[in-house]
Amino acid sequence: MLPKDVHVRLHYLNGQRNGEKETGKPSKTKLSCAVNALSVLETIHDVRGAHEEFNLDLQGFRFVRAPTKFEGWASKQEITKVYVPEIENLLRQEVDGCDEIHVVSIEGLDHCCNQPVHVDYTASSVESLLHETDETKANYLLTGRVRLINIWRPIKGVMSRSSIAIADGRGVDSLKDISKVDTGTPVRHVRYRDGYHWYYMSEQAEKDVVLFKTYDSDKSQPSSTCLRATFDIPNTATDMLSETIEIRALIFTHPVSKQVAHDQQSEEEVEMLKRKITSLSDEISESQALIRAGLNLRQWESSKTAEQMRHLISDRDHARTESLSLSMQLNYLEDWITNLYMLWGPSCHYDPLVERLQHLISSTPRLYQRLGQTRQAHASLVQNMGMYGPDVEILLLRRQLQAQHTENKRLKARIKAQVEDGMDEVFDSTLQTTVEYERGRDDSVIEGLRWEMQRLHEALEAKTSEKEKSAEAA
Structure with a gap:
C-alpha cells in the first residue's frame, strides 16, 4: 500500500506570550476545536509501510501492531481489569527500561472535530503529579528516568474520517513552543512556527496502536515531548464518527548504581x-x-x-x-x-x-x-x-x-x-x-x-x- 500524505489545516494558539503564568497542574478545561486559533496548512506524512523507522527515543513516537480480542469498551471496569494489563505488557515489550508502570488516566474519545495542536502535560505538571502521591518515592524515582507515554488505539473500525497526527519530538522546543498555563485560557496549546514534521497512519485500524511521549526526564534523548492534534481526512465520504481509547501511563526506570570500576x-x-x-x-x-x-x-x-x-x-x-x-x-x-x-x-x-x-x-x-x-x-x-x-x-x-x-x-x-x-x-x-x-x-x-x-x-x-x-x- 502506497503512503497517503495529506495536506490539512492544523489549529495553533493565536495569542501573546506576555503575562502568562504557569500553574503547574494540567487544566480540566476541554480543548476547543478552533477557539482563538491560527489555522496553518501542514503536510501530514503517512508512516504506512515505514513505521519501523520510528522509535520512542529518537522521534518520540512509534506505531506498532498490537491486535486485541478485548471488546468490552463500554465498561470502564472491564477496561481496567482486562485491557490495561494488555497495555502494560505491550509497554514492557516496546519500551526499554520499563521497571515500573503507573496508569494515569483512561479516556474514550469521539473525534467530532479538529483538536488544536497541544500537549497533555508539561514537565512541571508531571513532577507535581508525582509529588502528590509520595514525596519520598517521587524524589527517588526522579533520580532515575521518568516518561509519560500515551497509548492511542481506534476501537470501532478503520480511521477513515479523522485521525491523530503526531509531530516529531526532535523539532519541539518545550520552553518556547508550548504556552504556559493561565487560569482562564486553554492550557498546553502550541504556537505555530516553521519546522514541525507531522505524521499519521493511513487507514489506521484497531490493531494499529500509536505510542508517543509527552514527557521524558532524560534530557540526553533527542526528543522528550511530542505535539499532537486531530484532523479530518480530506476527500472522505463516510459520516461515521471515529471512536478511540487512550491510556496515559508513567514509565519508571529505577536509578542504577554506579558500575564497578575495576574488573578485579x-x-x-x-x-x-x-x-x-x-x-x-x-x-x-x-x-x-x-x-x-x-x-x-x-x-x-x-x-x-x-x-x-x-x-x-x-x-x-x-x-x-x-x-x-x-x-x-x-x-x-x-x-x-x-x-x-x-x-x-x-x-x-x-x-x-x-x-x-x-x-x-x-x-x-x-x-x-x-x-x-x-x-x-x-x-x-x-x-x-x-x-x-x-x-x-x-x-x-x-x-x-x-x-x-x-x-x-x-x-x-x-x-x-x-x-x-x-x-x-x-x-x-x-x-x-x-x-x-x-x-x-x-x-x-x-x-x-x-x-x-x-x-x-x-x-x-x-x-x-x-x-x-x-x-x-x-
Missing part, C-alpha cells in the same frame, strides 16, 4: 559470592543431617514411650486383677465373719471369741452394714422356709450368687474400658502434638535456608552478567 573488584565479589553459596550449601547439608538425626531420635523416643506405655498397661491390668482378687477375698472374709457371728452369737454371748467378733463388727462400718444385710436375709429365709420348706434356701442362694457374678463382670468391663480409653487418648494426643511441633520448626529452618541460597544464586548471576556486559563494552 568484580571478580573478587563473584568469588566471595561463590564462597558464600558454598558455605551456605554446607550449612544446609549439616542442618539437614542434624534434622534427620533429630527426627531419628524423636522416633526412637516415641517407640520407647510406646513400649513404656505397653508396660504400664500390663501393670495396670495386673493391678486390676489383684484388686478384683482382693475384693473377692474381702467379701469372702466379711461373709465368713458375719455368718460365724450369726451362728455363735445368739447362743454364746459371753464367749471371748464372740465378744471379739462383736467388737470387730461394731468398729468396722462395712462389717456392721454386712451384718445388718445378713440378718435381714436370714429373717427372710426363715420366713420363706416356714412357707415353702428348706429347698427355697438353695434357690435364693443361687440367685444371689448369680446376681453377684453378673455385677462383678459389669464392673470389671466398665473399669477396663475407662482406663484404656483414658490412657490411649492421652498418649496419642501428647505424641501427635510433639511430632507436629518439631516438624513445623524443622520446616521453617529448611525454608529459610533455601530462600537465602536462592537469593545468593541470583546475586551471583547478576554479578556475572554485569561482568560480561563490562567486558563486551570494553
